[in-house]
Amino acid sequence: MMPAIEIKGLEHWFGKGELRRQILFDIDLSTAPGEIVILTGPSGSGKTTLLTLIGALRAVEQGSLRLFGRELRGASDDDRIAVRRRIGFIFQQHNLLGFLSARQNVEMALELDPTIDAGERRSLASVMLAKVGLGERLDHPPSKLSGGQKQRVAVARALVGNPDLVLADEPTASLDKVTGQEVATLIERLARERGASILLVTHDPRILGIADRIIAMEDGRIVNAAENPCD
Amino acid sequence: MRSIWLASRLAWRQLTHQPARLASAVAGVVFACLLVFMQLGFHDALFDSATSTARAIRGDIIMFSRQSETTSRTSGLPRARLMQALADPDVARVTPIYLGQVIWKNPETAVRRSIMVLGADPDSGVFALEGASAAAERLRQRDTLLFDAQSRPEYGPIGERLARGATTVEVANRTTEVVGLFRLGASFAADGNLLTSDVNFHRLVRDRMPDMVDVGAVFLKAGADVSAAKTRLQRLLPDDVRVMTRDEFIANERAYWANSAAIGFIFLFGVGMGLIVGFVIVYQILFTDVANHLSEYATLKAMGYSDHYLLAVVFSEALMLAALGFVPGLALSWWLFDVSADATFLPMLLRPDMAAFVFVLIFAMCAASGAVAVRKLRDANPADMF
Incomplete structure (x- = not known):
């Protein structure tokens, strides 16, 4: 089976000239389809940079990065945009559009697919919101939702298009303990239902339990890659 | 076509989300419309009335002192x-x-x-x-x-x-x-x-x-x-006589007021001022819309929306403001033309070609505001979102 993510010898630098500084050193990593991987490490360890490279949000400079079998090194902007449409993003902040209702926000993820008509978008979004427990709040604007509810809308938006990969950056950081755990479990359950891989960056020890594998990074290198001892 | 429709629908939802802000933006466009219409109206009325004596004279050829x-x-x-x-x-x-x-x-x-x-x-x-x-x-x-x-x-x-x-x-x-x-x-x-x-x-x-x-x-x-x-x-x-056709005689009269009297310039200056005021108001509205939603726009980019889509959103907003402001602007100007004609006894006429010209100007003004405001979109970088 083709790995979802396949990285070999990936290196990355920030800055120019004298200030040029290496952020990632010789990263090798691959994940199987449906695998849930958590990336941990102190701030500045390069895990967020790695996430943006995998999310096709930055151009690959050196090494090989294949996503769903497609090489991203040397990919054009349009290629990267096309790849991004197969990824569901969940950010630390919900980043919902304030002028749209919860359902319209979720529908935004489906509008990129011209094969889905307006009625289908509506029903898919409603079903997805029901699954994250917001079936009663379809037409609420984000300003009328709690922090946890907003993040659940963001989860629904990331997963409604059946992405092959979900990238999440500290999705529970702005939530309290109980809500954070709920959201993490939700991400896990929905991704497993759909067979999507997850790569989740977090500091939050309370949610490590959802992972199949935990990868720790330090100073731009992967320092261990172990099966999750919690399993 | 489909993405243009979706982008303009998103623009419409964003515009109508805050009715008070929408009203102030539209008021700005209406104001610009009024200024431009009134200046053009006075400009045309001046030339119509200034050439009225010349146009009242029949004859195939006009002799005029040098x-x-x-x-x-x-x-x-x-x-x-x-x-x-x-x-x-x-x-x-x-x-x-x-x-x-x-x-x-x-x-x-x-x-x-x-x-x-x-x-x-x-x-x-x-x-x-x-x-x-x-x-x-x-x-x-x-x-x-x-x-x-x-x-x-x-x-x-x-x-x-x-x-x-x-x-x-x-x-x-x-x-x-x-x-x-x-x-x-x-x-x-x-x-x-x-x-x-x-x-x-x-x-x-x-x-x-x-x-x-x-x-x-x-x-x-x-x-x-x-x-x-x-x-x-x-x-x-x-040589002390200038011989002109009747059309040349009328054009000469018009050119006198347009150039030597500097009146034409004054009115065109007014038109320019109206457009600048409208440009600034529309730009302010569009710029703050983009600036306040940078992380949302960046999220859309991360999700796979192209830059063109977001450009289409901002431009749709600009053109919607133009259309929303032009209609009441035209109606108000119509009424003000009547009021000014009564007050000045000048032939103030709002002709269809003038309305079409102002429509083009207002559209260009809003499009220009949009073109400047979208530069802010470059700051929406999805890689900075994490």
């Missing part, structure tokens, strides 16, 4: 030049026209005010004015004249007085009889007009030498070539 710039301030042309023109085989007749300013006394208030007087042989039919030729017979009598019914009201209610039979007025300290009305209209140069015979003109304007005329209207024989005749006349006549 020293005259405009019909409202003429230098004399020797009458002998008109006789010389008759030497051309294609010239049928030449009519001398006299133009001058006299003092009119308002018969009700006795207030004196300067008024333009036009004089020519009443039988010549040289004035293309409603009511002029019908009164030819009466104008040949001593001290008679016609009054311009579209003169400013400061000259008195002459139309009403005529209906009552009160026809006597005092012009240039002479007791004179108003024998009828004609329609020409006030202009920036003249608040009112009188029309009389050449003989009566000289009774009113005493300081004029009888052998000097102001305009010579040349009538050609039927089927004659106007431009060929014009070239021959210019060659035939001494």
